[in-house]
Amino acid sequence: MKNIILPFLAVVISGCINAQQVPVDYVNPFIGTSNYGATNPGAIAPRGMASVSPFNVAGRIELNPLEKDSQWLSNPYVNENQFLTGFSHVNLSGVGCPDLGVIITMPTTGELQTDHLQYGSTYKNEVSKAGYYSANLDKYDVKAEATASTRVGVSRYSFPAGKSNVLLNLGLGLTNEQGAMVRVVSSNEIEGMRTVGSFCYNNAEAAYPVYFVAKFSKPADEFGVWKTPYKYKGEEAQWMAYNGKTRIKEGFTREVVGDSIGAYMTYNFKQPQEVEVKIGVSYVSIDNARENLEKEVGASSFEEVYAKTKEAWNKKLQVVEVEGGSKDDKTIFYTALYHTQIHPNILNDFNGEYPEVSTGKIGKTKGTRYTTFSLWDTYRNYHQLMSLLYPEEQLQMVNSMLEMYDENGWLPKWELNSTETFTMVGDPAAVVLADTYLRGLTDFDVEKAYEAMVKSALDTVNNPLRPGLKGYIDNGYLGVDSGVAGPVSTTLEYNIADYAIAQLAKSLGKEKDYNTFLDRSLSYKKLYNPKTGFLQPKYSDGKWYEPFDPLAGANFEKNVGYIEGNAWQYLFMVPHDIKGLMNIMGGAAAFENKLDKVFDGGHYDMANEPDILYPYLYNYIKGSENKTSSKVTELIKKYYKNSPDGLPGNDDTGTMSAWLVYSMMGFYPVTPSEPNYTFTKPAFEKVKINLNAKYYDNQSIILNFQPSKETIVSDQIPEFLTNDFFIDHNTFLNSKEINLITPEN
């Protein structure tokens, strides 16, 4: 009878595993590591400043088809590449421009080799989990493992017997900035800094250092520093036998600076040995990097650090519990939630210090100073999700943004490590601030926030956030002759920001401002050409720009009217005035027809933000609400997968993942700065959102869905929902249970 029992046992075991599987176990960090998702499978703690990512984008184009210097590549790791040249210790995730990807360690064996093209290796047996990564390096028979605490990357290298090396390469990096300093402090410690910056090939003047201290669990038998200088071209080159050649500075213990430098620790192992390497980082100083390392990790082992980080991840992720759905559904869901917890990330050191924006001073925070605000992306859905799931963090992010205003005189636009990268367009900070407040998270200096928003909306002189503001105010739109990139897109962004200001003004009782900004927020209509049915680029004098091609701008190509998109992808990007848009388009039928054409004509771009709200717009059309569910479900199925190419494109610091999290939970915040949601068919039978008791009275919200039904309606919630599929944020927050069932239509 044993043969019968086995499958039964198997089922039981499988059941046990499932029962024991906690959210963190579903995370698959390989998702997004291909198809330009730009995530990486490295080890990181929630919102960590440090991370340890495999670095496989340098050189050997036959092994690394996505080579960092051969194109615009924004990630330290690409799943289809095969040639690994180390592990970088500060990394960005899901961004569209190269930066960071530096402080690269590499375990090797045999004679010291400092050229990454020589010492790099293929690898196998990759494992990636939340807070953990490992691979076996073919060339050296070395197993490399990585974990991380918030500010410390921890690696464990398992070496065979013989001569082994740990390289710390400060020349190599994803960033296009150059320049580093390194000093071997002792046979088990190295300190230094690496210059990073010019994110998106912008604002190179602001390039800045990241500092580090590396501690090794075993003192090296030999150590040193290498430097490859630039080749000297003068008359004197004839006497320089060493011209341009790599120098090995054995036993050197003072500072070495240069563009192509590194340090090494060499061991002569009689038997196989493990070496743990702990690297603390800081954007303030080497001393702070050392303190981060000591206070956060100290003498803890690799296993201890990993256990703590894994637990931190689980705590983060269990804020949402799901039932039903496949394992892949849960995997893409929790991985998406994981991807929302990488950026914005912590900038301040253990002691609270961080570099201020613009002032050159070192600030000190009592809470958390966040950085990496890709606000053009994140204002659309990300911060709304944070307000709901992680209100404490969202408030800290708002406070960080207000600190930046204090320091810089301006709110952030695309802030990275206290530099303003000035990438993308619009004035998204205003939207985030208003949205947070209006969702009930009011514990910040709203008057200051309002002042900052208004400044950027009104100051027409040297305004870094809203170029071309005067023309916008005068004409209601930015002309193609305004000198501002993507004038249609930028006009829409300014409209959305103005709407947010209006909403906050209303809430603060500033009636006059409310009217002014509400009025301003609708000026997009001036760009609507009834002849074509598009929002089109126009000259300041009112003439349409000719020739108009609604396809111009697809696939991120540069064009006259739009930023990273075309007329189709921007036509419906008026989330604050969908009904107004519907009117000027001639009513719901025309609106629906055009919207259908976006999808049917292949104009929909899931890979970028302007049109990510589109599938939810069907909920505005009485009788066509079912299209929202079917479109959303279809898009998820097409673009989100449990595989490296499982993101539609750049994750955009979690925005694409936030879209998935919302969509799989069954609701979405269509209008930024308007606290409500619309519904779609969830991916699970049951979704339980555990609310933060410090901020919300309601302990949890449960969304139930009967998978046999097609579309959605609520019971036990106010009646209007059954009318138009929208629910007010507060109503939602205070609902104990929401049952999504087939509507009567």
Next chain:
Amino acid sequence: MKNIILPFLAVVISGCINAQQVPVDYVNPFIGTSNYGATNPGAIAPRGMASVSPFNVAGRIELNPLEKDSQWLSNPYVNENQFLTGFSHVNLSGVGCPDLGVIITMPTTGELQTDHLQYGSTYKNEVSKAGYYSANLDKYDVKAEATASTRVGVSRYSFPAGKSNVLLNLGLGLTNEQGAMVRVVSSNEIEGMRTVGSFCYNNAEAAYPVYFVAKFSKPADEFGVWKTPYKYKGEEAQWMAYNGKTRIKEGFTREVVGDSIGAYMTYNFKQPQEVEVKIGVSYVSIDNARENLEKEVGASSFEEVYAKTKEAWNKKLQVVEVEGGSKDDKTIFYTALYHTQIHPNILNDFNGEYPEVSTGKIGKTKGTRYTTFSLWDTYRNYHQLMSLLYPEEQLQMVNSMLEMYDENGWLPKWELNSTETFTMVGDPAAVVLADTYLRGLTDFDVEKAYEAMVKSALDTVNNPLRPGLKGYIDNGYLGVDSGVAGPVSTTLEYNIADYAIAQLAKSLGKEKDYNTFLDRSLSYKKLYNPKTGFLQPKYSDGKWYEPFDPLAGANFEKNVGYIEGNAWQYLFMVPHDIKGLMNIMGGAAAFENKLDKVFDGGHYDMANEPDILYPYLYNYIKGSENKTSSKVTELIKKYYKNSPDGLPGNDDTGTMSAWLVYSMMGFYPVTPSEPNYTFTKPAFEKVKINLNAKYYDNQSIILNFQPSKETIVSDQIPEFLTNDFFIDHNTFLNSKEINLITPEN
């Protein structure tokens, strides 16, 4: 009657001035700043680590015919150049290779300009004195003045009203090494480091940092850092609008590293203002540089620092007092003595710390750690002069050399800032150690010194001091097939070192060693070709190298047999066996005949060391002693002048100056490691040497000379002197008064 009184008064006044002129007033640091003397007119304290030299060797070849990158140029300043690009704060004096010449400040006015080719200026009204330099910068109407304490350069810039800048350029430098770090600490402080090294285009692996802290007497109104990155050449260059362009990082307060970087302080002066800039340096750390600055200078004013340094110089120089001779005679004499007090220079910081040789550790001295040991030059006369005039310093130098042996396992050869530059040939440290001991300065660990000397004389495996040692021991000479450069020269150098070991062995009662090394010291004879009458290059198997050209090697050209010289310039370089050489040459007449030919045939090279003893060799020829005085007098007149071209060539860290000091005083130590002197006609009527009471019982030695007489003989000193014009060092030391009068011959 007033008309008659005036000239009388004039005479009296002139007399008064002369009477008040102290040694320091005679120093003219412009001497040696042309004709490749390689000195500089910068401000420096005796044996200072820091100095402030005008820097006029960069760019604009039409104004700077001796441009640093257009040739092998070893000095930060050349008198005939006209385009000044700042003031360098660590400098070498009188060396033959480029290094240091970094940490360059420059006062400018108007808009910030960071390219030295743009901001450089011509200048006028140069003044240079011991411890002081000033010039007026034409372009800016700025007066720049400089003084220095041991480890701190102090500048005073007198600006007109308006916008003024002080630049601190860390890209520019005389050294061929690159790489610097800079950080603006506050509006009146900058710190950083600059890489230097690869002296003589050698040992680039050992390139090392010099650290600095700069303090400004007035806080700047604006400050910042600039960086010019290398031009990026990859695919991505198309997106880098900033590619290769200089970046101005306004208000930036964190570390910036790079090859071409600098910092600036900008002032907006309503009226003319002075800014004092104090720059402390260190070879250990920024902290030490700061401490050097604080403890050595602190709040002292420019005037106070200068007064102290001037007094220090005077104390140094008044060790010799002279009477008679012209003002130019006194000027070239005291300037030469001044030039002997620049190198070896102090390496240790105020707190005693210094970088050790090879170990990578920071050492701590209780006395003084000296550096810049150009021993191939200085073993010949320099250290003998130091033993006589500055015995305490000479002993400290010996101790520094022994510390290097402790650290490195080897004595120094050409040590610079705790790196062994491995330039030149031979084993000169042994000679210096033996000579010092044998001159009665025995207060050092002579057994260790002896051990170190013998190690280098016997160890045939990986011996960095004596390459080719095995062949030398086996054959008595280095063959042209030994792979060792200048095998004739190097054989002679090893002979001289072996002789020194023999002399010390004898003194220490090591009779066997004495015999061995004495025997070895005479092996040069194997290179004497009686057919040509020269010391010639030879193969290891005993065959002469053909063709032999006694002129090959003149003017520093590369050749098979000799280092920086030819057969004429090395033939008599056996100072320890002049009588033996005389014998193999066939006696005194043949010797004299050949020696005459050196001078008469134009083969004598006053610009380099191998033949600097030649004029004194006539004292070995009975009846021709007068030729020594006439040759020496003639050479002084020809090569030593009170003008920028007043040195015969490289000062060789004071060796050429030591030759002049001795020669003008009337005696010379022909044989290194043999404590005696021979005499020549002094340049003064009276020379008084004030001996250091801590080391010598005799308070002073007076040499009197009657200028009407032609050559020399002594009375009141032992009888042998009248026989062969030589005097034992101890006899000399204990003489109260030596009268040099016409000999009876």
